[in-house]
Amino acid sequence: MKVLMFGWEFPPHISGGLGTACYGLTQSLRQHDVEIILVIPKLHGDEPDMKFDLINASHVTLRKKSVASVSMAAAGLEIDIADEPANSGKPAEFVVDGPAAHLKRPVYTTRETGDLTTVEIPSYLSPYVNPAMSVLPKSMTVSARQQEPSIVERDEKSERRTDMNTEYTYKDNDKRNHDNTDHHHADTDTVGKPPQEESYFYAFSGKYGPDLLEETKYYAEVAAEVARHHTFDIIHVHDWMTFPAGLAAKKASGKPLLVHVHSTEFDRSGESIYPPVFEIEKAGLEGADGIVAVSGWTKRIVESRYHIAPSKVKVAYNGVMPREITPLTHGHPFGDHVVTFLGRLTYQKGPLYFVKAAYQVLEKFPDAHFVVAGSGDMLPQVIEEVAHLRISTRFHFTGFLKGDNVEKVWSMTKVYVMPSVSEPFGITPLEAIQAGIPVIVSNQSGVSEVMSHVIKVDFWNTHALANAICNVLAHESLSATLRENSKQEIQDITWSKTAKKIKTIYHELTT
Amino acid sequence: MSSQPNPTPKPIVLYFQAHQPWRLRPFHFFEIGSKADGFDNTQNEAIVRRITRQCYLPANKILLDLILKFPQIRITFSISGTLLDQLKQYCPEGLASFKALAETGAVEFLAETDFHSLASLLPGTEFEEQVLDHVARLQEYLGVRPAVFRNTELIYNNDIAKKVHALGFDGMFLDGIDAVLQGGSPNHLYEHPEEKGMKLFLRNYFLSDDIAFRFQEFGKKLTVGKFMSRLKSIPQDDTLITLGLDYETFGEHHKEETGILNFLTDLLVCLAKDKHYNLVTPSEAIQQLQHTPALHVPDTISWADAERDLSAWLGNDMQQDAFETMAHLEGRIKAMNDPTLTDRWRRLMTSDHFYYMSTKRNSDGNVHAYFSPYASPYEAFMNYMNVLQDFVHTVKEKEKELATFPKKAL
Numbered sequence: 012m013k014v015l016m017f018g019w020e021f022p023p024h025i026s027g028g029l030g031t032a033c034y035g036l037t038q039s040l041r042q043h044d045v046e047i048i049l050v051i052p053k054l055h056g057d058e059p060d061m062k063f064d065l066i067n068a069s070h071v072t073l074r075k076k077s078v079a080s081v082s083m084a085a086a087g088l089e090i091d092i093a094d095e096p097a098n099s100g101k102p103a104e105f106v107v108d109g110p111a112a113h114l115k116r117p118v119y120t121t122r123e124t125g126d127l128t129t130v131e132i133p134s135y136l137s138p139y140v141n142p143a144m145s146v147l148p149k150s151m152t153v154s155a156r157q158q159e160p161s162i163v164e165r166d167e168k169s170e171r172r173t174d175m176n177t178e179y180t181y182k183d184n185d186k187r188n189h190d191n192t193d194h195h196h197a198d199t200d201t202v203g204k205p206p207q208e209e210s211y212f213y214a215f216s217g218k219y220g221p222d223l224l225e226e227t228k229y230y231a232e233v234a235a236e237v238a239r240h241h242t243f244d245i246i247h248v249h250d251w252m253t254f255p256a257g258l259a260a261k262k263a264s265g266k267p268l269l270v271h272v273h274s275t276e277f278d279r280s281g282e283s284i285y286p287p288v289f290e291i292e293k294a295g296l297e298g299a300d301g302i303v304a305v306s307g308w309t310k311r312i313v314e315s316r317y318h319i320a321p322s323k324v325k326v327a328y329n330g331v332m333p334r335e336i337t338p339l340t341h342g343h344p345f346g347d348h349v350v351t352f353l354g355r356l357t358y359q360k361g362p363l364y365f366v367k368a369a370y371q372v373l374e375k376f377p378d379a380h381f382v383v384a385g386s387g388d389m390l391p392q393v394i395e396e397v398a399h400l401r402i403s404t405r406f407h408f409t410g411f412l413k414g415d416n417v418e419k420v421w422s423m424t425k426v427y428v429m430p431s432v433s434e435p436f437g438i439t440p441l442e443a444i445q446a447g448i449p450v451i452v453s454n455q456s457g458v459s460e461v462m463s464h465v466i467k468v469d470f471w472n473t474h475a476l477a478n479a480i481c482n483v484l485a486h487e488s489l490s491a492t493l494r495e496n497s498k499q500e501i502q503d504i505t506w507s508k509t510a511k512k513i514k515t516i517y518h519e520l521t522t
Numbered sequence: 523m524s525s526q527p528n529p530t531p532k533p534i535v536l537y538f539q540a541h542q543p544w545r546l547r548p549f550h551f552f553e554i555g556s557k558a559d560g561f562d563n564t565q566n567e568a569i570v571r572r573i574t575r576q577c578y579l580p581a582n583k584i585l586l587d588l589i590l591k592f593p594q595i596r597i598t599f600s601i602s603g604t605l606l607d608q609l610k611q612y613c614p615e616g617l618a619s620f621k622a623l624a625e626t627g628a629v630e631f632l633a634e635t636d637f638h639s640l641a642s643l644l645p646g647t648e649f650e651e652q653v654l655d656h657v658a659r660l661q662e663y664l665g666v667r668p669a670v671f672r673n674t675e676l677i678y679n680n681d682i683a684k685k686v687h688a689l690g691f692d693g694m695f696l697d698g699i700d701a702v703l704q705g706g707s708p709n710h711l712y713e714h715p716e717e718k719g720m721k722l723f724l725r726n727y728f729l730s731d732d733i734a735f736r737f738q739e740f741g742k743k744l745t746v747g748k749f750m751s752r753l754k755s756i757p758q759d760d761t762l763i764t765l766g767l768d769y770e771t772f773g774e775h776h777k778e779e780t781g782i783l784n785f786l787t788d789l790l791v792c793l794a795k796d797k798h799y800n801l802v803t804p805s806e807a808i809q810q811l812q813h814t815p816a817l818h819v820p821d822t823i824s825w826a827d828a829e830r831d832l833s834a835w836l837g838n839d840m841q842q843d844a845f846e847t848m849a850h851l852e853g854r855i856k857a858m859n860d861p862t863l864t865d866r867w868r869r870l871m872t873s874d875h876f877y878y879m880s881t882k883r884n885s886d887g888n889v890h891a892y893f894s895p896y897a898s899p900y901e902a903f904m905n906y907m908n909v910l911q912d913f914v915h916t917v918k919e920k921e922k923e924l925a926t927f928p929k930k931a932l
Contacts (some may be wrong), residue, residue: 375551464881466900474550481551482904488843489903496838496881 012517013046015243015260017234017253029273031438032305033249035330037127039510045517046126048241050119050256052134052230119233128241132233136226136252223252224287231255235263244521247513249273251288254295261298267520269513270299275312278433281358293317301520303327303513305436306457312433327513328461330506331441344423345380345407348484351424351448353417353439354431356387361430361453361470363389363396368430370400371477376484379405384420386411421446426483426490430470431456440465444501449493451479461504464496531800533762533807534793535723537598537672537695538769540578541638542570542605543874545895549908557916560909561869565895567612574609574616577773582619584787589628592794596801597629599769600672600695603636603652603659604872610663617663624664630803633657633668633691639871640835642673642682644849649682652868653689670694670804674873676725676766676825677832680715680818687720693808695766697825698724702817709760711807712817721808722817725766725825729753734767737776737785746788753799762807766825826877827886834890835876840903845876848910854917863920870910878902 018033037047119132234256238246247269248257254270261268276284276292296302296317302324304310310324350369354360362383369381383393383406390408397406412420427443427450434456441458443450444465452459453470466483468475483490547562589595601620609617623629635641636656641649653671660666670693671686678696686694698708703724714720729752737744756763768775776782793799802810826834836842848870855867878894879902880887896902 371552463883463898464900466904467897474552478551478908479900479904482907485551486840486843486903486907488839489900489907492838492840492881492903493900 012044012245012514012521013048013243014040014517015048015050015238015241015246015264015266017050017246017248017256017260019051019249028438029250031332032273032329032436035332035506036509036513039330039506040513041126042507043510043514045510045514048128048130048237048243050130050132050234050237052136053131119237130237132230132237134226134230134233136223136230224291227252227255227291231259235259238263238266245269245517247271247517248295251276251292251295254291254298258295258298267300268298269301269303269516269520270295271303271305272296272309272313272435273305274435275309275316277312277316278309278435279357279359281432299323301325301516303516305329307460308433308455308457309435325512325516327509327516328457328504329436329438330509331438331445331501331504332506333502334442334445345382346378347425348376348379349382349423349425350379350480350484351382351384351420351427351443352430353382353384353412353420353427353443354429355385356383356389356393358389359432359434360385360387361432362387362393364430364432364470364473364476365428366393366396366400366402366406367473368428368476368480369405370402371473372480372484373402373405375481379484380407381405382407382409382420382424384409384412384417417442418446421448424448426451426480428476428480429453429456429458430468430476432470434458441501441504444494444497447494447498449483449490450497451476451483462497462500464493464500466493531798532756532760533800533802533810535598535762535764535802535804535807536596536793537600537632537764537766537804539600539672539766540605540769541602542566542573542608543638543872544604544608544869545569546875546905546909549905549912551904551908554908554911555915556912557919558912560866560912566608570605570608570612570616573770573774574613576778577770578609578613578616579619580778580783581769581772581786582623584783585629585790586619586622586626588787588790588794589623589626592791593628594801595628595790595794596803596806597623598632598803599623599629600632600634601660602634602638603656604638604869606659606663621664624666628803630670630805631660631664631666631668632670632672632695632804633660634672635674637868637872638674638874639868640674640677640845640873640876641871642677642685643832643836643845644852646852648852649685650689653686670723670808675834677822678819678824679822680820682822683714683720683722683819684717687714687717692719693721693723693804695723695725695764695804696819697823697830698726698764699823699830701821701830702819702823706815707757707760709756709763711762711811711814713814715816715818721814723762723764723804723807724817725764727825729763730765730767733765733785734771734775737771737782738780743781744785746785746792749789750792750796761811761813827880827882827889833882834880834886835873838879838881838899840881840899841876841879844879844903844906844910847907851914851917854921858917858920858924860920863917866913866916870906870913875902875906879906 016033016037018037019030037049040047119130122129122131230253234253238260243264243266245267246257246260246264248254249271250273257268257270260266276289296313296319302313302319304313304324304326306328307326310321310326313319313324314321350372352360352362352365354362356362365381365383369379372379381402394408397403409416409420421443424443424446425448427440427448429437429440429450429452431437431453432455434453436457437452438458440450440452440462444462449466450462451466451468452462454467455470459465459467466479468479483493544561545566546560547565549558549560585595585597589597599620606617609620624631633653633656635649635652636659637652639652641652657668660668669691671689671691672695673682673686676695676697678694683694696702708724708726710724712722712724714722729749732744732749732752753763772782772786790801793801822832823830824832824834829837836845848867851867855864858864874893877890878896879899880890881899882890890899894902896905
């Protein structure tokens with residue numbers, strides 16, 4: 012079995028989310044003797060710098076290389092994907108004809124390692140870039156492709172980069188797009204008015220820019236080209252940004268298409284969906300030969316919101332990478348009663364319900380502390396609500412965290428809360444469990460379908476959430492029982508199980 | 523005429539356990555300190571009424587009719603004090619139908635802990651107090667005086683049996699599990715190794731569970747014929763068969779549509795007519811059977827779960843924490859000597875509350891979940907602890923009152 016997979020970041024930089032899911036799944040599929048041609052959008056190698064810098068670089072590169080080099084030098088970067096693919100092993104480069112030809116960039120590069128062929132398409136598509144994502148720092152913007160960046164713009168960008176280098180980014184300018192009346196942050200003047208030529212990216216605006224849709228189209232063109240150059244039995248794509256690529260590859264090759272749904276527009280945006288994205292999702296789901304949803308929750312959304320026949324949609328739960336997290340013996344500046352929210356601060360993740368529950372918990376545990384780790388378009392709203400309730404001294408906003416900092420937060424956390432409004436799966440609670448933390452999740456999550464040793468509440472029921480938090484804080488026996496049993500339980504939630512299920516689906520679709 | 527010698531009919535004790543706990547209402551952490559009533563009277567009433575309608579009344583009627591028709595039928599009941607009280611309060615007709623059974627003289631009632639509680643695990647005299655309370659309640663509600671004892675969920679060990687004997691009982695029930703029988707047969711009347719005159723009834727769990735759990739297994743129904751042939755496969759030398767099951771098996775766990783009530787009727791008719799068997803009460807069995815080998819049970823056993831130990835109620839940290847917190851109140855409760863508070867405390871000791879908190883998985887976990895009114899053991903624990911802590915506030919308040927107005931309290 013050979014699969015042409017349009018996946019994401021490999022290996023993942025950031026825990027949780029689409030990148031982690033694709034990584035876990037591909038690794039396990041390979042162990043189940045599935046050969047994979049993995050196509051990923053990629054602008055860089057494994058540089059420590061954040062990818063938004065590279066996004067700028069790539070755009071400049073497209074236009075005029077010399078300017079780009081200057082620009083990147085100014086930003087302290089040394090990457091030029093056009094000349095220097097991240098891998099120095101001289102990977103093959105392909106250039107396509109057609110509409111994209113004028114871009115004069117290498118269309119894709121391939122690398123082969125045993126059963127895994129990696130195809131990298133230079134593209135700023137990212138698994139973390141959607142309105143629900145907070146991973147990219149606040150001022151991530153993307154120049155329109157067709158525009159020559161001006162010196163002024165570049166300067167402004169580098170300036171912003173500087174203040175972005177800290178992970179504490181309270182001053183998201185996205186708020187502006189969301190709510191024009193509220194310009195109280197100190198830096199409003201600097202970032203408040205986007206240069207005309209920039210189209211603001213969808214990451215924090217809660218809106219998708221036209222660029223992204225263009226990018227998925229471009230990606231699809233290259234995908235068709237990749238499909239023509241390789242042999243495989245089935246195409247497997249992950250989430251809407253790769254759906255056009257999957258459909259194009261199917262058209263080019265005539266092979267069956269499996270669409271894997273990790274999240275839908277309704278999860279990310281609730282009722283105020285962005286129609287073009289919905290259309291792409293619907294086209295992908297309809298054009299697919301088979302659909303995999305990461306939970307029963309997501310399967311039901313696919314059926315009810317996109318009117319897909321139930322028989323076409325199979326559930327394959329995500330797994331979790333076995334990992335022993337030894338809690339850092341780290342000072343606990345906030346004492347014993349630390350309650351943590353770790354995730355994007357977006358509608359989907361329900362951060363305001365966390366605040367409302369926290370307010371009630373503080374009545375009974377005045378010394379409790381609440382850590383909000385993550386960023387996103389709702390950050391200003393969350394901060395305002397916390398201030399309005401006069402509980403700011405009990406709230407700690409860390410901004411987006413990764414690596415060691417996540418483990419530092421785990422080490423001080425007494426209970427982790429995921430009050431998601433609509434969570435297709437939810438890997439972060441499983442990571443909290445690995446770190447030995449009792450977990451409370453909403454019933455509106457895929458993870459609640461596979462875990463019995465967690466406390467479950469409805470996301471809107473902040474009273475019940477507060478009750479659960481208070482009880483965990485009050486009774487060591489409760490948190491100990493949750494901890495031990497859930498740690499035991501996640502041993503059974505493996506990517507190998509997922510891979511087996513997916514492999515069966517491959518066989519069904521190819522025979 | 524058959525040339526076969528007339529066999530001595532084999533005695534069978536058939537006992538039914540009837541019990542309902544005082545379930546708790548959803549109780550929020552923020553209500554702690556409000557000194558509210560933590561019991562869900564509406565739900566308890568609804569459940570007891572439903573079960574009375576679906577099980578107790580129809581099954582009691584079957585028993586009563588059959589006893590009138592076949593006076594040789596003997597039935598044994600163990601009814602918890604918490605159920606007797608709820609019947610009295612919510613369903614007097616249910617209580618009356620048990621009383622009618624008692625008046626036939628063909629039914630023996632066993633003593634147990636009044637609150638279907640884990641009192642046998644407490645130090646001190648709480649266990650004895652609850653047993654005597656139950657004896658008094660049986661006398662008051664049903665007009666009977668029990669002579670044989672059955673502990674909550676068949677929790678048993680040598681020491682508990684000793685206490686029970688000291689209270690004047692001649693016999694006690696336990697589960698006939700392999701761990702204590704070590705290859706021996708459960709189908710005899712045994713005796714306590716030290717307490718002479720303390721007879722032990724070992725439930726034949728295999729045959730009992732054939733009805734209680736496996737009445738409908740793999741889409742196949744148990745028939746009376748099949749059950750009788752299993753009874754017949756019991757060796758000739760075995761002297762007593764003890765069958766024990768939840769009374770709610772008939773009409774509640776298995777609904778009437780399954781034919782369970784007809785099964786009960788047919789089984790009793792069959793046993794009444796069969797010359798090979800003789801239904802007896804435990805007291806009759808004690809009189810009839812002379813040979814009673816000693817049975818030594820040093821470790822605590824029960825009839826619950828695959829483990830047949832205390833792990834169904836005290837298997838995890840939450841259960842132990844909840845139980846210990848409740849148990850630690852004993853001294854303060856007894857010192858106040860307030861009947862209402864004592865009653866509330868004892869209701870919180872009922873084994874069901876701890877059973878709901880079990881985190882066992884596998885098929886036992888499913889049984890726990892079937893009985894539990896909670897979505898998960900964690901909710902069961904949280905709610906219990908909220909009620910218990912609120913109760914502690916009530917106790918504190920009362921203590922203050924007693925300290926301030928000691929005379930008034932007397």
